[in-house]
Amino acid sequence: xxxxxxxxxxxxxxxxxxxxxxxxxxxxxxxxxxxxxxxxxxxxxxxxxxxxxxxxxxxxxxxxxxxxxxxxxxxxxxxxxxxxxxxxxxxxxxxxxxxxxxxxxxxxxxxxxxxxxxxxxxxxxxxxxxxxxxxxxxxxxxxxxxxxxxxxxxxxxxxxxxxxxxxxxxxxxxxxxxxxxxxxxxxxxxxxxxxxxxxxxxxxxxxxxxxxxxxxxxxxxxxxxxxxxxxxxxxxxxxxxxxxxxxxxxxxxxxxxxxxxxxxxxxxxxxxxxxxxxxxxxxx
Amino acid sequence: xxxxxxxxxxxxxxxxxxxxxxxxxxxxxxxxxxxxxxxxxxxxxxxxxxxxxxxxxxxxxxxxxxxxxxxxxxxxxxxxxxxxxxxxxxxxxxxxxxxxxxxxxxxxxxxxxxxxxxxxxxxxxxxxxxxxxxxxxxxxxxxxxxxxxxxxxxxxxxxxxxxxxxxxxxxxxxxxxxxxx
Numbered sequence: 001x002x003x004x005x006x007x008x009x010x011x012x013x014x015x016x017x018x019x020x021x022x023x024x025x026x027x028x029x030x031x032x033x034x035x036x037x038x039x040x041x042x043x044x045x046x047x048x049x050x051x052x053x054x055x056x057x058x059x060x061x062x063x064x065x066x067x068x069x070x071x072x073x074x075x076x077x078x079x080x081x082x083x084x085x086x087x088x089x090x091x092x093x094x095x096x097x098x099x100x101x102x103x104x105x106x107x108x109x110x111x112x113x114x115x116x117x118x119x120x121x122x123x124x125x126x127x128x129x130x131x132x133x134x135x136x137x138x139x140x141x142x143x144x145x146x147x148x149x150x151x152x153x154x155x156x157x158x159x160x161x162x163x164x165x166x167x168x169x170x171x172x173x174x175x176x177x178x179x180x181x182x183x184x185x186x187x188x189x190x191x192x193x194x195x196x197x198x199x200x201x202x203x204x205x206x207x208x209x210x211x212x213x214x215x216x217x218x219x220x221x222x223x224x225x226x227x228x229x230x231x232x233x234x235x236x237x238x239x240x241x242x243x244x245x246x247x248x249x250x251x252x253x254x255x256x257x258x259x260x261x262x263x264x265x266x267x268x269x270x271x272x273x274x275x276x277x278x279x280x281x282x283x284x
Numbered sequence: 285x286x287x288x289x290x291x292x293x294x295x296x297x298x299x300x301x302x303x304x305x306x307x308x309x310x311x312x313x314x315x316x317x318x319x320x321x322x323x324x325x326x327x328x329x330x331x332x333x334x335x336x337x338x339x340x341x342x343x344x345x346x347x348x349x350x351x352x353x354x355x356x357x358x359x360x361x362x363x364x365x366x367x368x369x370x371x372x373x374x375x376x377x378x379x380x381x382x383x384x385x386x387x388x389x390x391x392x393x394x395x396x397x398x399x400x401x402x403x404x405x406x407x408x409x410x411x412x413x414x415x416x417x418x419x420x421x422x423x424x425x426x427x428x429x430x431x432x433x434x435x436x437x438x439x440x441x442x443x444x445x446x447x448x449x450x451x452x453x454x455x456x457x458x459x460x461x462x463x464x465x
């Protein structure tokens with residue numbers, strides 16, 4: 001997130017305090033590391049580096065919060081692994097020897113949308129000063145936010161609605177579209193090594209959203225975000241036309257707009273896909 | 285006597301009886317209960333547009349066709365969306381099984397060049413996707429710390445992260461790959 005979408009980071013840092021959430025940076029965190037790539041190459045390295053990030057949070061006495069589904073998956077699955085298999089905790093503690101990293105696995109990891117969801121609709125509603133009435137949103141949950149459902153906090157195991165409900169607090173409408181819970185196509189190292197397949201999966205989702213007539217996409221994951229932003233440019237280039245122009249917003253950017261915050265401060269001016277048509281609709 | 289139709293036969297040599305045990309031991313514990321129903325293939329977003337068939341991959345794993353599975357590019361078409369794992373009627377951790385087989389493939393020297401590159405970046409910077417000049421400039425414009433408060437601006441942290449990767453054998457694993465290529 002900080003290395004590719006500082007604009008989204010800016011919106012998170014702006015919006016969360018307005019909901020009463022105080023953020024504290026972890027000093028010296030590394031890549032989570034990515035659950036589909038690094039975990040696929042060498043699982044023990046993935047577990048050790050993920051544990052180090054969790055340990056840094058644990059040493060501050062706070063839980064860890066992330067705005068990315070990939071990081072979320074890595075942290076949730078790491079905690080489950082060391083809780084179910086205590087010998088794995090010993091294994092990572094062995095790797096940390098002499099480095100001053102203490103880790104007991106007592107920290108909890110949360111996605112920021114989970115924290116926002118816990119605040120509750122009524123309280124969030126009070127922060128809305130510029131309702132986004134008439135805005136049609138294509139909500140994209142992403143995969144690792146929801147699955148494996150056995151290791152996730154959501155009430156349902158499928159056909160979730162919490163993110164749609166949070167989006168609709170802003171006054172915007174969450175629009176039904178085909179295969180809403182389909183993967184964005186970026187994960188598992190597919191975006192990195194099999195670009196054509198990856199972009200084709202994104203295209204399927206984008207086509208379904210265009211058919212449903214959305215004004216923007218709302219996501220909660222840096223990798224899904226990158227996938228929708230970059231794939232649209234790529235598809236337009238291949239087609240030689242400008243069919244794919246759906247602005248891609250992170251949830252806190254949408255909520256920030258509804259809070260009446262300045263689009264520039266929410267990072268909306270440095271998007272790959274121009275957000276101006278959406279902003280014109282909202283601000284007119 | 286030869287058949288008019290060529291049969292796809294499996295040589296005894298191609299079967300590694302330990303392969304399945306190793307996958308199961310590494311965490312895909314219910315793999316043997318697979319009934320080849322094909323639910324995994326039917327929900328796979330990659331399978332919708334390629335010849336990748338999760339069911340086939342699992343069947344080959346069950347048969348012990350180690351070399352064929354580990355050298356197959358199909359192994360890298362899974363986007364780890366976890367839909368197959370959710371839907372499997374036998375509750376097999378399909379995605380976990382694929383990740384376990386990928387780890388085995390990398391151990392055997394099968395790693396895609398783009399993946400090796402991402403790993404090298406992780407070793408160099410602590411990030412598989414490190415900061416670049418364009419994003420540094422955006423950070424500055426937005427009033428954020430130019431280099432994020434990660435391993436990018438903490439030398440001790442980067443040193444620790446590298447030391448951990450040295451201890452897990454990751455640095456050597458990625459280096460070996462470099463030498464082979």
